[in-house]
Amino acid sequence: MSDMKKLTRATLRMPVVVLLLATMVALLAACAAPAETDTAAPVEPEVKELTILYWQAASLPGPFLSGGTKDQDAGAVTLEPLASVDPDGVLVPRLAAAIPTIENGGVSEDGLTITWTLQEGLLWSDGTSMTADDAVFTWEYCTHPETGCASVDTYDGVVSVEAPDDTTVVVTFDKFTPYPYTAFVTAQSPIISRAQFGECVGAAAQACSEQNLAPLGTGAYRLTDFKVNDVATYERNPHYRGEPAYFDRVIFKGGGDAASAARAVLETGEADYAWNLQVEPQILAEMEAKGQGEIIVAFDSLVERLLVNQTNPDEGLGDDRSEYLDGTNPHPFLVGTPVAQAMSMAIDRSVIAENLYGFAGQPVCNVIPGPKHYVSTANDGCLVQDIDGANALLDEAGIVDTDGDGIREYNGMPLSVRYQTSTNSVRQKTQAVIKQWWAEIGIETELLNHDASVFFGGDPNSPDTYQKFYTDIQMYTTGPSIDPQIHLSQWQCQYIPERANSWAGGNIFRGCDPEYDELFQLLVETPVGPERERLVKTLNDMNVQSGMQIPLVYRGRVAARTNSLQGVWINGWDTELWNVGDWAREE
Amino acid sequence: MSRYLARRLLTAVPTLLAISMVIFAVLDLAPGDPTGALPETIRPEVRQMIREAMGLDKPMHIKYLLWLRQFFWNEPIGLLEGALGIEIGDSESRLRITSWGSRGTPVFDLIAQRVPQTLWVVGLAYLISVLIAVPVGVISAVRQYSVFDQLGTLFSLIGYSVPTFFTGLLLIIVFSVNLNWLPSIYDTNLEVRDWRSLVAQLRQMAMPVAVLAFFQTAALVRFTRSSMLDNLTQDYVRTVKAKGFRERYVVIRHILRNSLIPVITLVALGVPTIFSGAIITEQIFRVNGLGALLISSIQVNDIPMIQTVTFIFAVLIVIFNLIADIIYGVLDPRIRYA
Numbered sequence: 001m002s003d004m005k006k007l008t009r010a011t012l013r014m015p016v017v018v019l020l021l022a023t024m025v026a027l028l029a030a031c032a033a034p035a036e037t038d039t040a041a042p043v044e045p046e047v048k049e050l051t052i053l054y055w056q057a058a059s060l061p062g063p064f065l066s067g068g069t070k071d072q073d074a075g076a077v078t079l080e081p082l083a084s085v086d087p088d089g090v091l092v093p094r095l096a097a098a099i100p101t102i103e104n105g106g107v108s109e110d111g112l113t114i115t116w117t118l119q120e121g122l123l124w125s126d127g128t129s130m131t132a133d134d135a136v137f138t139w140e141y142c143t144h145p146e147t148g149c150a151s152v153d154t155y156d157g158v159v160s161v162e163a164p165d166d167t168t169v170v171v172t173f174d175k176f177t178p179y180p181y182t183a184f185v186t187a188q189s190p191i192i193s194r195a196q197f198g199e200c201v202g203a204a205a206q207a208c209s210e211q212n213l214a215p216l217g218t219g220a221y222r223l224t225d226f227k228v229n230d231v232a233t234y235e236r237n238p239h240y241r242g243e244p245a246y247f248d249r250v251i252f253k254g255g256g257d258a259a260s261a262a263r264a265v266l267e268t269g270e271a272d273y274a275w276n277l278q279v280e281p282q283i284l285a286e287m288e289a290k291g292q293g294e295i296i297v298a299f300d301s302l303v304e305r306l307l308v309n310q311t312n313p314d315e316g317l318g319d320d321r322s323e324y325l326d327g328t329n330p331h332p333f334l335v336g337t338p339v340a341q342a343m344s345m346a347i348d349r350s351v352i353a354e355n356l357y358g359f360a361g362q363p364v365c366n367v368i369p370g371p372k373h374y375v376s377t378a379n380d381g382c383l384v385q386d387i388d389g390a391n392a393l394l395d396e397a398g399i400v401d402t403d404g405d406g407i408r409e410y411n412g413m414p415l416s417v418r419y420q421t422s423t424n425s426v427r428q429k430t431q432a433v434i435k436q437w438w439a440e441i442g443i444e445t446e447l448l449n450h451d452a453s454v455f456f457g458g459d460p461n462s463p464d465t466y467q468k469f470y471t472d473i474q475m476y477t478t479g480p481s482i483d484p485q486i487h488l489s490q491w492q493c494q495y496i497p498e499r500a501n502s503w504a505g506g507n508i509f510r511g512c513d514p515e516y517d518e519l520f521q522l523l524v525e526t527p528v529g530p531e532r533e534r535l536v537k538t539l540n541d542m543n544v545q546s547g548m549q550i551p552l553v554y555r556g557r558v559a560a561r562t563n564s565l566q567g568v569w570i571n572g573w574d575t576e577l578w579n580v581g582d583w584a585r586e587e
Numbered sequence: 588m589s590r591y592l593a594r595r596l597l598t599a600v601p602t603l604l605a606i607s608m609v610i611f612a613v614l615d616l617a618p619g620d621p622t623g624a625l626p627e628t629i630r631p632e633v634r635q636m637i638r639e640a641m642g643l644d645k646p647m648h649i650k651y652l653l654w655l656r657q658f659f660w661n662e663p664i665g666l667l668e669g670a671l672g673i674e675i676g677d678s679e680s681r682l683r684i685t686s687w688g689s690r691g692t693p694v695f696d697l698i699a700q701r702v703p704q705t706l707w708v709v710g711l712a713y714l715i716s717v718l719i720a721v722p723v724g725v726i727s728a729v730r731q732y733s734v735f736d737q738l739g740t741l742f743s744l745i746g747y748s749v750p751t752f753f754t755g756l757l758l759i760i761v762f763s764v765n766l767n768w769l770p771s772i773y774d775t776n777l778e779v780r781d782w783r784s785l786v787a788q789l790r791q792m793a794m795p796v797a798v799l800a801f802f803q804t805a806a807l808v809r810f811t812r813s814s815m816l817d818n819l820t821q822d823y824v825r826t827v828k829a830k831g832f833r834e835r836y837v838v839i840r841h842i843l844r845n846s847l848i849p850v851i852t853l854v855a856l857g858v859p860t861i862f863s864g865a866i867i868t869e870q871i872f873r874v875n876g877l878g879a880l881l882i883s884s885i886q887v888n889d890i891p892m893i894q895t896v897t898f899i900f901a902v903l904i905v906i907f908n909l910i911a912d913i914i915y916g917v918l919d920p921r922i923r924y925a
Contacts (some may be wrong), residue, residue, distance in 0.1 A: 053772075059689035066690060068887075095732040148640025148690075152633050206640065206691040212694065228697050229883045230875035231775055253772065255873040255883070260759070260771065268763045515866050536698060 050247040050565075050583060053271040055261045057229040057254020063188050064142055064149045066204060069575075072187050073275070074232050074252050076575040077490045078125065078217025079190035082116050082135070082169070083181065085482055085573040087298070089371020091181055095122060095130075095191065095218060097167075099181075102527055111176035111527060116184065118167040123239035124193050125222035132163035135184060137194035146202035154182050154189040178527045179483035186482075187575035191218070220245035220581025230254060244541060246584035259283065265560040266293045272565045272585075281358020284558070293563055295359050297556040300572030301479030301487075303369050304361075304430075306419075306550040307509040308340045313418070313470050322469050324332045324496045324510050330524040331562040333399075333543050334417075334472060335411040339443070340547025342393045347386035356426050356469055364554035368484050368540040371573065376537035382551075390441045402443055408442035417472035420448040420464070421454040427475060430552070445473075460502050469510070477555060482573050485523060491548075492517045512549040564565050595912070599905050606901045607894075611651050614890050619688045621888040642689050654894060657684045662695055669856075688889035697880060698896065704775060705876035708792055709865040714797035717854055720804045724811025724850075725843060728819060739808060746805030751798050755871040758794045769794055773874040795872040799865055803857075810853055814846040848918050855911035860901035 054073065060066045062075030091099045097117045100106020107114050118403060121209040139161040142149035150230050160172045161183070171183050183189060193216045200208035213226045220242070221234035224395040232252040236245050253271070261274040266287035277284060277295075288295050312329050313322045323329055334340050349363030394400070399410045407414045419435070428449055435445040449455075450464040456476075477576045480487030488508025489495070490551035493514070497503040519539055533562045543549055559576060561568045567582040621635040621641060638644060645653075661683055668674060684694040727736040763771040770791050778881075779788050818824065819842060827837050866878035877896060884892035 005666065048919060052624060059686075059883075059887070060692075066688065130827075145636055146640055148637035150637065152636070203640065206685060209685070209691045209693060209696075212690070225776070227875065228686070229880060230694055230700075233776055251776070253873065253880060255875065256772075256870060260871070260873075263759075263764065264772055268767065268771055270763075270770055 037122060048246065048248045048585065049251060050249070050580075050585075051253060051271040051273070052252045052577070052580075053256075053261045053264055053274040054252065054254045055256050055258050055274075055276070058232060058252065059225075060212055061223055061226055061232055062190065062192070062212075063151050064192075065212060066150065069276075070254065073575045074226075074578050075190060075215065075217075076187040076219075076577045077221050077232070077234050077250055077252060077580055078219045078223050078237070079187075079192065079215060080218045081186055082118075082187075084578045085186055085371075085571070086578075087569055087571045087573065087574050089373065089482055093183070102529075103319060105441070107180055107527070109184075111173070111180070113170055113172045114180040116169040116171070119167065119241060120167065122241060124195075124215055124216040124218060125237045125239055127239050128193075128195060128216075130191075130193070130218055131166040132169045133166070134194050135151045135169045135191050135388075136161050136163045136485055137198070139183065140204075141192065141197060141201050142189075144202045148286060149205075149206045151188050154185070156182065158183050161517060176525065177484065178524065178532065181483075181528075186573070187204070187578065193218070221247075221250050227390045229402070240581075242581070246403075246583050250580070262287055262560055264357060265562055266290060266295075269293075269562060272562045273568065274560045277560055279558075281360070284359060284560075291563075292558050295462045296440055296559050296561060296568065297359050298559065298570040298572035298576060299362070299370060299554055299556040301368075301481065301484075302477050302555040303364055303367055303479050303551050304475065304477045304553040304555055305367060306343075306434075306552065307469070307474050307476075308343075308547055308550065309469055309472050309474075310332050310335050310509055310511045310548060313472060315470075319499065322510065323498050324512070327512060331472070332413055333415055334547070337399065337410060338393050338397050338547075339399065339410070339415060340550065342390035342441055343438060343443065344382055344547070344550045345386045345390040345393070346441045347434055347550070347552065348437065349552055351385075351434065352430055356429050356554065357553055359558050360556050362554040362556070364551045365544065367541050367543055367549050367551050368480060369551075369554045371482065373533050373542075374484055374536045376540050378537070378541045385437075387437065387440050394441060395474040406439075406442060407444045414444065415442065416444040416445045416446070418449065419449060419473040420455075420466075420471040421475040422452040423449045424452065430475070458503075465503070466508060467497045467505075469497075469508060474508075483528075484536055488520060488523065488536065491539075491543060492520055509548045511543075511546065513542065513546065516542050591651055592909075592913070595909050599909070603898075603902060603905060607655070607898050608651070610894055610897050610901070611654065612647070614894055615647050615650070617776075621890065638775045641690070643687075653682075654684065654891065657682060658895065658898070684895055685893050686884070686889055686892045688884055688887040688892065694892050694895045697892070698877065698899070700879045701875060701877045701881075704773075704874055705865070705869075705878070708773075708795050708869070708874050708876060709799060709861045709878075711792065712796045712865075713803060713857070713861050715796065715800040716803035716807060719800070720807030721847075723804075723851065725815055725838070725846075727808065727812045728815030728846075729838060731816065736812075739812075743805040743808040746801045747809070751802050751868050752871060754801060755794070755798045755868055758798060759871070762794060771872065773872050774874045795865075795868050795874055798868050798871075807850070807853070811846065811850050814849050815842060818842045818846045848915065851914055851918065852911045855907050855914055856905045857914055859900060862900060862903060 003164050056068065056070045056374060058070045058074035060071050061070070062079055063072035073364050080094045082094060083099060084092045093099055095118055097119050098104065098106070100114050100116055102109065103441040106116070118132055124130050139155060139158065142152055143155050157173045157175065157177060159174050162170045162172070164170060169184070171180070173180065184191060194351055196211055196216050197208065199213055209277060213228070214223055215239070217223065220237055220240050222237040223232060224235050225233040231254065234250040234252070236248060244533070258276065258278045261271070261317055262277045262279055262284060264271040265274045269292055284295055309322060311324055312320050312331050315321060317329070320329060323491050327518035330336070353361035353363045366376050368374050368376070394408060399408050399415070401408045406415065407577050409415070419431060431447045431449070435447060439447050454462055454464050455466055458465055458467060466474055466476060490493055491511065492507065493508040495505035496510045496512065497505040497508060516539065519535060523532065523535045523539065526535060544551065557572065559570055564586045566584050566586050567577055567579065570576055571578050621643065622637050642650070665683060686692045686694050686697060689697070723739050727739045730736055757770045762769040771794070773791050773795070775789055777784060777791070779785050824837065824842060827841050862877050865876065868874070868884055869876045869879040870882060881893065881896050884896065
């Protein structure tokens with residue numbers, strides 16, 4: 001035994017061990033460092049620093065060469081468009097002096113041109129002057145086919161961009177454009193400098209690594225350092241046109257995962273803002289309960305909805321199942337009856353939104369859920385579940401249970417529906433509760449789900465795609481962009497998917513209403529204003545009230561901010577960082 | 588020895604070429620599209636334009652040859668130019684390997700940016716684990732079945748079987764969330780200039796290093812212990828003891844020296860994993876090392892980046908295999924290279 005003791009002592013005297021102990025002591029000392037030097041700025045405590053956490057790291061600052069939201073947002077801290085869209089969907093001038101309208105003469109009566117006037121004396125972040133020519137250059141840069149610009153569709157229909165003088169930008173379209181605020185609006189379409197990027201047009205864009213990683217901006221902050229797929233650092237822009245920004249430094253850190261990003265804001269306080277927190281609502285609620293920060297949600301246009309098949313999906317029809325066939329193949333009981341309306345009344349949207357979507361969901365009764373000025377109030381009755389009302393409605397229509405099996409019959413046909421969606425735990429739970437409610441009004445439901453890659457994959461040989469719609473009901477999410485015209489255009493008769501067009505077309509529920517098509521033609525010719533708003537609401541109401549679509553949940557994007565961070569107004573229509581120049585820390 | 592070395596180096600060339608070809612083919616044939624990560628609002632025509640701008644539509648063998656040329660010719664020359672401050676030929680038009688995810692950014696610039704973090708964090712963890720594992724393994728073997736040995740076995744079993752993402756999360760919850768002692772986000776902007784920033788650096792490294800060291804120590808302890816046990820019962824040990832040498836001398840000069848041969852081989856072979864093996868830990872603590880770079884490139888199908896980083900890992904593995912063989916010969920004179 002004594003030998004062993006000696007041995008241990010001997011071994012411990014080994015120089016390696018001494019070194020090891022020293023390292024351990026150093027590490028332990030570091031671990032036990034007092035907490036007051038902790039958090040935000042350990043090096044220079046007087047620096048006012050804003051830390052923004054994106055769990056997907058940005059690859060490039062700016063939307064053009066890498067169209068991800070992370071890249072667009074990293075650019076948006078410094079790059080600016082002529083105008084932004086605020087969370088209510090209202091245009092806000094940025095580099096422009098005002099929003100051009102028909103009333104102020106900025107938009108031509110014929111809807112072919114829009115004339116923007118820049119603010120006077122704009123400077124790039126290196127102090128050189130920013131002119132209308134930079135906007136012309138940005139258009140040339142992005143629309144050059146070899147640039148491979150991801151924002152090129154913001155210039156759809158634009159035939160020319162001209163700069164008659166230093167502060168005037170004239171955008172000309174190829175035809176009457178009711179909503180001309182596409183080019184140079186929102187963080188997807190900011191303006192870059194001709195002086196800096198002049199040599200980087202077309203194929204050369206790839207070689208301009210230095211410029212791509214350090215674009216000049218006009219915003220409240222300017223980029224000082226960009227580490228690809230990691231962190232972007234900004235400082236206050238001394239050449240900014242407005243009030244100097246509050247923070248000395250902005251850190252845009254990327255990487256990790258959504259849950260730990262939420263934890264960094266809500267629990268450890270290491271970051272001030274975290275983006276896109278796709279985390280279980282219960283976990284987020286627990287973190288928020290610690291009281292360090294707040295969950296905020298950006299809503300734009302995404303609506304989880306049920307589509308009601310207007311054609312007959314009966315398997316016995318062979319190739320003719322779910323084919324429109326010029327209206328000769330209507331659904332046996334979902335068309336021309338109040339069944340779809342009763343199905344909608346039986347659903348408790350608040351239960352689905354609160355329990356299954358948590359922060360990220362609100363009950364909704366419209367297929368056009370925003371911006372505010374386009375939202376109809378005619379359908380708000382759907383927010384309250386009314387099973388008795390639904391039963392009464394079906395009884396009145398003579399759709400009753402004649403054979404005592406608990407399922408109603410229409411013309412001798414039992415109300416039995418097949419209901420499909422993509423495989424996703426929230427969607428399967430939604431299916432299950434809806435099935436229960438429908439059972440209470442005498443409708444039998446068979447639930448199906450298909451892998452998302454199949455369901456949304458569009459393979460013309462698969463029977464399980466949402467385009468083929470071989471069931472009675474299906475569920476998924478879509479939504480319009482800021483101007484709903486393109487979205488509404490999908491529901492005209494001509495866009496019904498069928499064999500003849502290989503199931504291309506956005507009128508997935510296969511509904512055809514000539515009145516809708518007529519009104520839509522009117523919309524295409526109506527410029528922005530109250531009349532356009534009225535038309536959008538009417539089109540929305542026609543679609544919902546005819547029972548072609550049953551809206552369920554308005555889906556938002558969840559973020560978190562720390563309590564001391566002021567000025568955050570989370571935006572679904574533009575980048576979440578659209579007003580980052582106004583953010584400040586409460587003192 | 589030198590003939591052996593030359594032969595090994597020469598056989599490494601076709602090996603590496605074959606590896607690069609396999610990596611390239613697998614990546615090229617795998618489904619996936621670098622424009623797949625773009626928002627759905629971007630139209631197919633635009634996606635096609637972006638793909639063409641990246642050079643994705645060229646045939647595979649052209650892309651491969653181009654990459655080979657860039658990797659083995661253009662990049663080394665660029666490196667040489669940078670090191671010597673001279674210009675060789677037309678350096679402006681010499682194409683470098685550029686990333687797709689961050690279009691136009693040279694891959695080697697990104698790798699150079701990432702290596703320091705990886706060396707600091709993963710390298711330090713490796714060093715610490717070697718420094719802990721060898722003495723612990725030796726004591727465990729010499730005092731076999733003692734309390735120390737039992738505890739060592741217990742901890743190394745735990746360390747080996749608990750995954751790093753679990754220990755990482757556990758440490759974050761204890762030290763960041765509850766105690767608020769250590770940062771859970773690695774600040775890559777931090778430059779070590781003075782004592783204060785050094786302390787900040789040590790604090791932000793503490794958790795990732797601890798997680799990695801715990802895991803690696805476990806394996807090494809087991810290995811050292813069993814290697815020591817093999818030698819303890821050998822005849823030469825009894826002979827040395829019979830000569831009356833002190834126990835300490837016997838253990839350090841004779842047993843340890845012989846037992847370390849396989850351990851050192853293992854350590855040398857493990858060095859390449861410093862670069863590749865910490866992917867998960869880097870992700871958890873947001874350390875922007877090479878592993879995190881590889882993960883983020885895989886997510887966006889950034890093929891030139893994946894190809895280059897993976898190939899560099901392959902080169903490191905081949906080199907350290909060679910080094911392990913040479914060390915083996917140096918440590919054990921019985922092994923001769925013909």
